[in-house]
Amino acid sequence: MEELSHLSQDFWNNRYETNTTGWDLGTVSPPIQCYFDKIENKDLRILIPGAGNAHEADYLLQAGFNDITVIDIAPLVVKSLQEKYKHKQSIRIIQGDFFEHYGMYDIVIEQTFFCAISPSLRSQYVTKMHSLLAENGYIVGLLFNCSFEGGPPFGGNADEYIRLFKPFFNIDLMEPCRNSIKPRVGNELFLRFTKK
Numbered sequence: 676m677e678e679l680s681h682l683s684q685d686f687w688n689n690r691y692e693t694n695t696t697g698w699d700l701g702t703v704s705p706p707i708q709c710y711f712d713k714i715e716n717k718d719l720r721i722l723i724p725g726a727g728n729a730h731e732a733d734y735l736l737q738a739g740f741n742d743i744t745v746i747d748i749a750p751l752v753v754k755s756l757q758e759k760y761k762h763k764q765s766i767r768i769i770q771g772d773f774f775e776h777y778g779m780y781d782i783v784i785e786q787t788f789f790c791a792i793s794p795s796l797r798s799q800y801v802t803k804m805h806s807l808l809a810e811n812g813y814i815v816g817l818l819f820n821c822s823f824e825g826g827p828p829f830g831g832n833a834d835e836y837i838r839l840f841k842p843f844f845n846i847d848l849m850e851p852c853r854n855s856i857k858p859r860v861g862n863e864l865f866l867r868f869t870k871k
């Protein structure tokens with residue numbers, strides 16, 4: 676797998692070590708909370724890749740979802756999650772590379788993971804997501820609708836996302852996000868892409 680050295684495991688671990696985690700909302704992302712508040716089936720198999728401190732997982736657990744998997748490449752953050760959830764059966768915490776993960780899920784949550792990987796890996800992200808989803812499975816979450824200098828985060832726009840995802844996913848929904856956190860207002864798309 677191609678990987679930029681500055682996006683390695685060490686790079687991300689160092690961000691947690693030095694507490695330079697400006698992306699971390701400290702709580703569940705409001706659009707994702709809103710979406711899951713409407714879902715009644717708590718048995719759905721949910722994957723959260725690049726979960727970081729996994730605030731979304733925390734919210735889902737409290738809401739009664741009982742089949743959650745989180746994966747992150749940074750050992751430090753994963754260790755703290757493993758400690759936090761050591762007595763919880765409903766959540767599985769994996770330290771590893773999303774691109775090397777195998778499993779079968781009904782929903783994958785996208786929350787500042789796509790923007791964290793090298794743009795050269797975007798097509799691999801799409802095919803990997805496709806292979807991790809069950810029939811009728813889908814990705815739900817947020818993608819940036821803006822560009823950044825340097826990166827991560829790496830930006831993007833709706834046209835690019837359609838080009839990338841449409842061969843493998845139905846674009847059920849991709850619209851300006853109505854309930855972004857303040858610093859991201861106007862810069863996020865809320866999406867749901869169902870596996871073709």
Ligand SMILES: C[S@@+](CC[C@H](N)C(=O)[O-])C[C@H]1O[C@@H](n2cnc3c(N)ncnc32)[C@H](O)[C@@H]1O
Pocket residue numbers: 687688698699700724725726727728729746747748749752771772773774786787788791792
């Ligand atoms: C920008 S952070 C977002 C974290 C979390 N989603 C949030 O919003 O707080 C990106 C996360 O992806 C993880 N990551 C980066 N590359 C990864 C990979 N190939 N596989 C799994 N996790 C990865 C990093 O360790 C980091 O925790």
